[in-house]
Amino acid sequence: MNRIIMHYDMDAFYASIEMRDNKKYLNKPIVVAGGVVTTANYEARKFGVHSAMTTTEAKKLCPKLIVVPVNKDKYLEESKIIQELVLKITHKAEFIALDEGFLDITHIVHKFSSKEAFGNIFRKRIFEITGLSCSVGIGINKLTAKIASDIHKPGGQYIFNSEEEFIEFIRHKKIRKLPGVGVKFEQLLTKNNIFLVDDIFKFSLKELTSKYGTSRGELLYTYSRGIDFREIDFSRSTHSIGNENTFRIPIDSEIEISREIEDLFNWSYTRLIRKQMLTKTLTLKIRFQDRETITRSKTRSTPTDNKEILKGMLDEIFTSVEFKKDVKLLGVSFGNLESRSNRQLSFEKLY
Structure with missing residues (x-):
């Protein structure tokens, strides 16, 4: 049976919690930060503000930016609520951060009229319980689900039903779109005239591993084709x-x-x-x-x-x-x- 994997990603998680709890922040650019931005809401992102940026840099880009102090305990509490909801759906879940996780829904999605219906109900239930929006991606593995969840952010969803659908979507995107391709690796690839994911298809696996090493070569070859055999790690002990x-x-x-x-x-x-x-x-x-x-x-x-x-x-x-x-x-x-x-x-x- 082909796997069906879902990735959920809470939208601007820390900032969204603060906006929910403080209506005065609605429709205003805010960041949750100490000296460094941890989360920027979508209004702030329009000015180029992003996480890991210093608040000084952020304020230069957006002079009216509101800086809200980090309240990790509150965010952790919200994360627990979301994770407990997920575990009511399936224990085949892997939480990779406070605000995101993977679910293996292979054996439960048939209970719903479609994958689309499952995603819609999931997002609606999250909002009803927390007052927060999330984005959802459904795919044939972790890779495709993760990339799908980013396509219609914030608050939307996208579904890849096959490797062919994924390849058709990804091949014309910049090579940086592939997970694992950072700034330095991208610079190395562009020196070799590899700018788009489509540029990878002209090379064999042997050529890529020979040129970029086994790990990075295999990453380029498999991820460009939507191949990902990683399992959902739901074997952690129950706390x-x-x-x-x-x-x-x-x-x-x-x-x-x-x-x-x-x-x-x-x-x-x-x-x-x-x-x-x-x-x-x-x-x-x-x-x-x-x-x-x-x-x-x-x-x-x-x-x-x-x-x-x-x-x-x-x-x-x-x-x-x-x-x-x-x-x-x-x-x-x-x-x-x-x-x-x-x-x-x-x-x-x-x-």
Whole structure:
């Protein structure tokens, strides 16, 4: 079966979060920066402002530029929300940064009317939950998905269904369009009259590796043809198991809040058992309508999967929280995980 890979990329992630939370920044050029720009919104990019530029340089290009200090904790929190949403769709996911990741959707996309419909629903759901836009690319591998996600930025999507479609798109683009071709490599290639991706096709793999070395030669040959065998790295150990629910209409009844938390607990506990994991830590997350977010955790000395014990921990946390404001989001998760089989093995070694 041919693979179907999706790449999502949040649009101007840090800057978009700041604009969402501070309406005074809307339609104005802003950057999130310390001494160096980490993210520029699209209004600032029109002036040539980009990441890795010093704020002094950026202000020369755009005198009315607004510089917003970096709030990494806030951006990390938003990233977790997005990643948890992705993991509800599939665990065949690889997060390569706070604001982007790959999904292997080969075995789930058939549940939707088309690849286009899947991408549309994904982008819509991200926006509904976070108020942020993302761009999506769907392709036959990581390479094609990554390049596709950049074509209709911001907020759009593009799909490559075959190597032929990709080649037709990429062949007339500048050679720098290929991932892995940096400034210095581009300069070397242009000295040899290689300006466009199309210029690569006249060379064999042997000629390219002989001229530019095995690694760079293979990169030019394979990437120009849409060939990429890299797998989605979803084998990383699970750090937590849980679930969140964002409410379109905030809830204010303590009875309703309690019922939602119990549902989240049961859903998360089912996943814990299914994955044959034990846990030491239970965490309750609450986001109020004004976006204030609090987390409360309780940790025991030994791991367990006993439902009564874990529910007792949750009840202790719940009674310690004051619900004076409407609730927009609730989440229950288990952390400090340990495989039940590993735990059993450690006991067996004692005998």
